[in-house]
Amino acid sequence: MTFDRRIFNFAAGPAALPEVVLKQAASEMLNWQGLGASVMEVSHRGKEFMALYEEVLHDLRTLMGIPDSYEILLLQGGGLGQNAAIPMNLMALGKNGPKADFLVTGIWSEKSYKEAEKYGAAHLAATSALEIFNTIPDEASWSLSDDAAYVHYCANETIGGVEFPGVPEVGGRLLVADISSNILSREIDVTKCGVWFGGAQKNIGPSGVTIVIVRKDLMGHSMSITPSIWDWSKQAATQSMLNTPPTFSIYMAGLGFKWLLAQGGVQAIEKQNQEKANLLYSFLDQSSLYENRVTKAYRSRMNVTFFLKDESLNAAFLAQSNAAGLVALRGHKAAGGMRASIYNAMPLEGVQALVEFMRDFERRA
Template identity: 85%
Template sequence: MTFDNRIYNFAAGPSAVPGEVLKQAADELLNWRGLGTSVMEISHRSKEFMAVYEEALADLRTLMNIPDSYEILLLQGGGIGQNAAIPMNLMALGQNGPKADFIVTGIWSEKSLKEAEKYGVAHLAATSADLQFNTVPPRSSWQLSDDAAYVHYCDNETIGGVEFSDVPDVGNKPLVVDVSSSILSKEIDVTKGGVWFGGAQKNIGPSGVTIVIVRKDLLGHSMKITPSIWDWSKQSANQSMLNTPPTFSIYMAGLGFKWLLKKGGVKAIAKINQEKANLLYNFIDQSSLYENRIAKEYRSRMNVTFFLKDENLNAAFLAQSNAAGLVALRGHKAVGGMRASIYNAMPLEGVQALVEFMRDFERRA
């Protein structure tokens, strides 16, 4: 299926949505399932929408092989909202008072630690700040606490372009994992973590819904100060509908799950994602103009950061790439340089087009 006048969108989030999903949503917008209305105009408790909700949960369970011992919550507030909800729901499990360990590998895990400090002891167990967040601290250097309630890390740092190569072993402490930028991009063993969370706006669909996958034995431990909307046990008891949920975002996420299943599931998309990342990194590594500064074993497959060795060329690079239909390549203001986010919806052809542009720009520079 082709779509006229569609750019290659390398934005970090909200990011590209598969064209097939957008086309289906457009076709159904005014008259969804013959009801004479759109899905966003019906009651969230109607049988029609509840069918959408239940099907989305079932498809996500299939895609990620989530066992029944885990609850799936579809919430609002994004990862930043969960940075507050997580300590309020789990920190009380600390043996000597509210406490959690944090592995800080970039700006997002740093934000998580700072938010958690409001609710208890947020212990910095390891950090790569002294290495400009260009790597993951060696597991042997982590100073984990005996009395912490959980260990938190960010699987993929969207801004810096660092990704964990596997799920770390932290013993019997529950792992809390921010998968905002990597959910459904690769296979993971859900049972290795206690909580997996992330927004939909990178690998799934539009912004608005936040997915929280929590082991059921971790429900029911919230602090008294926890607002009802952030209390996982209350949301679980109300099918994530303690308040009116983001119905259109849930519907779109469901379409995204269907699209991914049709593509062959997570295993199939992971292979394509690796191919895209290899193509771009291999070109950067042999280039005399571009460089990537992340340790090779921890390079993100979703957010490829790179720099022009002559930064006087940055403005020209961005102007010309944008004119070529390769948009949103400017790096985050905190780190500078360039960033190509190549999430699930980015086709291999888009990365091929980017590499060809980069090669031509280097030749002309």
């Protein structure tokens, strides 16, 4: 099936990119900055790429308000790689040996918890597994340790569609935040966490580069078993170029940052994201066919999960939505149902088209 126009891509990642970003990348593919070569073909240590690299860091600092007391690393390996790197770099700060607390609110934070068990004591401070990861446990039920090096949480669970409404309060303990699927979607106070990390493939650019924002005083505490490539202090000393960096992904991330700045920055895009989410959730709440099962206070603004109450209609829903140019709505295999990922690059028109289709499908069901 082919389309004579761009589809509305609701994929959870790699996700939709702004059309203007794709067009600029296409126009520069064969001749970047008059060099007669693609950005993928030039030296990562050449002056042209190094200037790009510094500009990417500057724009990200501007967008997120990242103070100079934090290092920005542009790494590879994705969030799963950081699930190993984080305990290897931080767990040794535990008062009585390597230890970390985990708030498990979905499949991704569960993966982080299980990976950390390889490097020390991973303490399950809270979990919503019994609620099928449809909520966030009440803070009064959290059992935070006094001797853990840090508390790890996932700010937005891509699969379950659960999002923390703000940075959790953990009594002055060091916080580590996985922001893979809501980075740059809403304003945050960077200083509330010691470490923020996330892949670029949802709100920034294509897959390949992982952003790690780490307070500088937290570097230099890695375990002796830490591979050099996962040692934050060694990466910082080489401008994230201990090995050849993902140059094209960094370039594309830079274009994404420029696009976001042109929209008015994070404050402006947050308003747009809230409008899109409100539109879709409002429709779901009044529907007799569809339902969202996440506690309202913790609904994600990025990944809207929903189910058809008559699941025998799932196949028809997916076939017809795909034919209408509304693609990638099938939910993750671990959760079932449907999922509409409405990241920064998804225009309001895309959500409006989805709601109109869902309303028409409901009338015909």
